[in-house]
Amino acid sequence: MANDNTPALELRDLHAWYGESHILHGVDLTVNRGEVVTLLGRNGAGRTTTLRAIMGLTGARKGSIKVNGHETIGLPTHKIAHYGIGYCPEERAIFSSLSCEENLLLPPVLKGANGENGMSKAEIYDMFPNLKERRQSQGTRLSGGEQQMLAVGRILRTGANLLLLDEISEGLAPVIVQALARMILMLKKKGYTVVMVEQNFRFAAPLADRFYLMEHGAIVERFAASELQAKMPVLNELLGV
Amino acid sequence: MNLDLGISLPALLSQLLLGLVNGAFYAMLSLGLAVIFGLLNVINFAHGALFMLGALLAWAGMEYAGLNYWVMLLLSPLVIGLLGVLIEKTMLRWIYKLDHIYGLLLTLGITLVIEGVFRSIYGVSGLPYSAPELLQGATDVGFMHLPNYRAWVVMASITVCLGTWFIIEKTKLGAYLRAGTENPKVVEAFGVNVPLMVTLTYGFGVALAAFAGVLAAPVIQISPLMGQNLIIVVFAVVVIGGMGSILGAIVTGLGLGVIEGLTKVVYPEASSTVVFVVMVIVLLLRPAGLFGKEK
Numbered sequence: 001m002a003n004d005n006t007p008a009l010e011l012r013d014l015h016a017w018y019g020e021s022h023i024l025h026g027v028d029l030t031v032n033r034g035e036v037v038t039l040l041g042r043n044g045a046g047r048t049t050t051l052r053a054i055m056g057l058t059g060a061r062k063g064s065i066k067v068n069g070h071e072t073i074g075l076p077t078h079k080i081a082h083y084g085i086g087y088c089p090e091e092r093a094i095f096s097s098l099s100c101e102e103n104l105l106l107p108p109v110l111k112g113a114n115g116e117n118g119m120s121k122a123e124i125y126d127m128f129p130n131l132k133e134r135r136q137s138q139g140t141r142l143s144g145g146e147q148q149m150l151a152v153g154r155i156l157r158t159g160a161n162l163l164l165l166d167e168i169s170e171g172l173a174p175v176i177v178q179a180l181a182r183m184i185l186m187l188k189k190k191g192y193t194v195v196m197v198e199q200n201f202r203f204a205a206p207l208a209d210r211f212y213l214m215e216h217g218a219i220v221e222r223f224a225a226s227e228l229q230a231k232m233p234v235l236n237e238l239l240g241v
Numbered sequence: 242m243n244l245d246l247g248i249s250l251p252a253l254l255s256q257l258l259l260g261l262v263n264g265a266f267y268a269m270l271s272l273g274l275a276v277i278f279g280l281l282n283v284i285n286f287a288h289g290a291l292f293m294l295g296a297l298l299a300w301a302g303m304e305y306a307g308l309n310y311w312v313m314l315l316l317s318p319l320v321i322g323l324l325g326v327l328i329e330k331t332m333l334r335w336i337y338k339l340d341h342i343y344g345l346l347l348t349l350g351i352t353l354v355i356e357g358v359f360r361s362i363y364g365v366s367g368l369p370y371s372a373p374e375l376l377q378g379a380t381d382v383g384f385m386h387l388p389n390y391r392a393w394v395v396m397a398s399i400t401v402c403l404g405t406w407f408i409i410e411k412t413k414l415g416a417y418l419r420a421g422t423e424n425p426k427v428v429e430a431f432g433v434n435v436p437l438m439v440t441l442t443y444g445f446g447v448a449l450a451a452f453a454g455v456l457a458a459p460v461i462q463i464s465p466l467m468g469q470n471l472i473i474v475v476f477a478v479v480v481i482g483g484m485g486s487i488l489g490a491i492v493t494g495l496g497l498g499v500i501e502g503l504t505k506v507v508y509p510e511a512s513s514t515v516v517f518v519v520m521v522i523v524l525l526l527r528p529a530g531l532f533g534k535e536k
Contacts, residue, residue, distance in 0.1 A: 055430045081432030093427040097419040105413070106420055107431035158431070 006069040008033045008084075008162045008193035009054070014063035016053040023049045025217040026063070031162075036184060036194040038204040040239060041214035047197040048090055050214070051164045055087050056080055067162065082111040086155030090166040090197075094147045096140040100131055103139040103150055107158045118159035127183060128153055145176035152183065162193045169203040177203055201239065213238065251385045253506050260502015261495065262391045262460065265398035268494025269453040270475040271482060272402055273446035275490040276409070278479075279422040280442045283333055283344035288475070289468030290355040291447045295321050295454025296463045297359060300370050310373040314455045322448030329443040334436075352468075359465035367462030394456050401452065402491045409487050418442065477520045483533020493531060 009031040016024040024046050031037045039047040052058050054065055056077040065073045067083040081087065086107070094103055109118060125132035128149040134142055142150060148168055155163060169177045177200070184207045187194060198204035204211075205228065213221035215238065223231050270288060277285045298317040302308035308316065328351065336343045371377075372390040379386040409415040421428045421435055429435040454468075461467055475494075482493030497516050505512040523531060 057426055057430060076436070077426070077429040078432055078434045078436070081430060087427075087430045089427055089430070093424050095420045095423050097423060098416055102416050106416055106428075108433060110432055155431075 006033075007031055007066070008035070008068055009195065010064070010066040011050070011054070012064040012066075014050070014053060014065060015061065016049055016058040017060045018049075019059055023058070023217050024053060027053075027214075027217070027219055029212055029219060031193055031195055033161075033193055034188070034191050035209045036188050036196070036207055037210050037212065038196045038198050038208040039212050039214055040198065040201070040204070040235070042239065043199075045214040046217035047214050048166055049217070051087065051166050051195070051197060052089075054080070054164060055085070081107075081158075081160070084110060084159070084161050086158055086160030086163045088151050088155055088163070088165045088168060090170070092147050092151040094139040094142065094150055096138060098139050099135065100137050100139055100142060100146075100150060101135040104131065104135075104154045104157070107154050109157070110159045119156045121157065124153045124156055127186070128179075145172050145179075148172060148176065148180070152180070156187075161191070163187070163195070165194060165196045167197055167199060169198065169200045181207060201235070253503075254385050256502040256506045257499060258385075258387065258391060258395075258502075260499040260505070261395050262498070263501060264495035264498015265395050266453050266457055266471065266494075267475055267478045267498050268402050268491045269398050269449055269456075270471065271478045271490040271494045272405060272487065273449035274475065274479050275482070275484065275487055276405070276418075276449075277443055277446040278484055279487075280418060280425075280439055281329075281333065281344070282337060282341060283348065283443075284341055285443075285446065286345055286348035286472070287328070287351040287355070288348075288447065288450050289472030290352040291321050291325070291468070292450040292454040292457070292471065293359070293463075293465060293468035294324070294355065295451025296370075296458040296461070296467065297363075297368075297454075297465070298451070299455040299458045300368050300463050303370065310455070310459075314452070317455045318448035318451040321451030321454075322444040325444040325447035326440055328447075329440045333443065356465050356469065363465055365464055365466055367464045370458040370463055372459035390459055394460065397456060398453070399495075401449070405449070406487050406491060474516055477516050479530075481516075481520050481523045481530055483530025486530070486532035489530065489532025 007030045009029070011027050011029040014024055014027040015022065027046070027050055029050070039050065041047050049058060053061050054067075056072075056075065061073055063073065064071060067080070067085060070083045072080045072083060095106070098106065104121065104124065130146050131150055131153060134146060139147070139150065152165065152168060168180055172180070181203060184194060184196075188207075196204060196208070208225060210222065210224050211228070212219050213235070221231070221234060270292060274285055274288055277283060295317045298320060299310065299313040302313040302316065303310075332347060332351070333344065336347055376390040376393050379388045380392070409418055417428060417433055417438060421433070421438055425435050457467070478494050478497050479490060481497065482489035497519065500519065501512055501515055504515040511518075527533075
C-alpha cells in the first residue's frame with residue numbers, strides 16, 4: 001500500500017503517439033495527494049492527450065506513469081482505473097441509450113478503493129439537484145450543464161481519489177461554471193486529487209494549487225498558485241489570457 | 242367457414258401460425274446479429290452456419306451419444322457459444338479497427354469453410370430428427386389443431402427474446418452493453434473489462450443462433466445448407482428492423498414471419514419474395530430501418 005508521501009500521479013518522460021504522429025514528447029509531471037493541478041496550454045499543446053495517455057486511450061506510449069505508486073504504462077485501459085482514477089473526458093461521453101441515473105451508476109466501484117471513499121448517490125444528488133429531478137430522462141436530453149454535472153458526478157461514486165477532468169467548464173453558462181468551481185473546492189476539502197485541463201483560465205486560476213504549462217507535447221513551465229502574478233507576462237504571451 | 246375472398250379460416254390461421262414459427266426463428270437470429278453488430282461492429286455472416294451447427298449438433302448428440310432433445314437444447318448453444326468465443330479471440334479480434342466489410346468477408350469465409358466441411362461429411366440431403374415425445378401431436382384449440390411442437394417453438398423463442406431484451410434494457414450488465422455499444426473506450430476507462438464483454442457477447446449471440454438451430458431441428462430439414470437458406474431472409478429482417486436495435490429485431494422478425502405466412506394464403510407465389518419487397522419499401526422510406534436511428 002502506498003503511503004501518504006507517494007504522489008497520486010507521477011509521469012516521467014511520457015511519450016505518446018496517435019498512429020504515426022508523435023504527440024507527447026517526454027512529459028514530466030508530479031501531482032501530490034490532495035492537490036489540484038491545472039494543465040494550461042494552447043489547443044493542440046498535448047493537454048488532452050496527456051490525460052488520454054494516462055488512461056491508455058492513445059496509440060503507443062513510452063515512459064513511466066505511476067498512479068498512487070503503481071506503474072500502469074503496460075496495463076490495458078480497463079485495469080488502469082482500478083488504481084484509483086476517475087476520468088471525465090472532454091466530450092463528456094454521456095450515453096444516449098442510458099437514462100440520467102443509469103449514466104450516473106454506470107462506472108463500477110473500483111477494486112482498489114475501499115467503499116468509504118466513494119460518494120453515495122444521495123450525496124451526488126444533493127450536490128447536483130438537477131440530476132435528481134431528471135434522473136429518468138435520457139442522458140443526452142439533459143442540458144449541456146446537466147450533462148457536465150453528470151459526467152463529473154458519475155466518477156465520484158467509484159471511490160477514485162484521483163480525478164482527471166478535461167475542460168469541464170467549456171461552453172457552459174456562468175452559473176453552471178460557478179457550481180462546478182464550488183464542487184472542485186468541496187472535492188479538495190474532501191481530500192481528492194484533481195488534475196484539470198482548462199482553457200478557461202479565470203475558472204482554473206482560483207482553484208488550482210499548482211500549474212503546468214504545455215507547449216508542443218512537453219511541459220515548459222511549472223509554478224505554484226502563489227507565483228501566478230509573477231508568471232502572468234509569460235502566460236499572456238503563450239495563452240493570450 | 243369461408244371468408245369473402247374464398248379463404249378458409251383454418252387455412253388462414255394455420256398459415257399464420259406457420260408464419261409465427263418462421264418469425265420466431267427470424268427473431269432469434271436477427272436478435273443475435275443485432276447484439277453482435279451493436280457491440281462488435283461486425284456483420285456476422287457466420288450466423289447461418291452456426292445456426293446449422295446448432296441443429297446438426299442436436300442430431301449428432303442423439304445419433305452418436307443418445308443425448309435427447311432437452312439435453313441438446315442446453316448443450317448445443319453452450320458448445321457453439323464456446324466456439325464463438327474461440328472465433329472471436331482468434332480471428333474477429335484483429336479486424337475491429339477495419340471497415341465493416343472485412344468483418345463481413347471474414348465471417349463469410351468462416352461460413353464457407355464450416356458449410357463445406359459438413360457438406361463433404363453429410364451431403365446435402367436432410368437428416369431426420371423428430372420432436373421430443375412430450376411435444377408430439379396436436380391440441381384441438383377449437384378452430385384448428387395446433388401442433389404442440391410449433392406452439393413450443395413460438396413460446397420458447399418469445400421467452401428467450403424477451404429475456405434477452407430484459408437483460409439488455411433493464412439490468413446493470415445491459416447498461417454496460419448499451420454504453421459499450423456507444424463508446425467502448427470510455428466504458429473501458431471506467432474500469433470495465435470491455436474486451437471480455439465483447440468476447441462473451443459474440444459467444445452469446447451465436448449461442449442464440451444454436452438455440453434456434455436446435456428448435457428448428459424437428460421442423461426444418463437438418464442439412465449443412467439449412468442456414469444459408471435462412472440467413473439471407475434474416476439479413477433482410479435486420480435491415481428492415483434497423484441495425485443494432487434489440488426490440489426492433491424481435492418485433493420485425495415475428496412480424497415478417499406473419500406477413501410471409503399471410504402472403505402464402507393470399508398469393509403463395511409471392512411468399513418467398515415478400516420480405517424483400519418490404520425491405521425495398523422500408524429502405525426507400527426509412528433508410529435506417531423501422532427502429533433504427535437516423536444518423
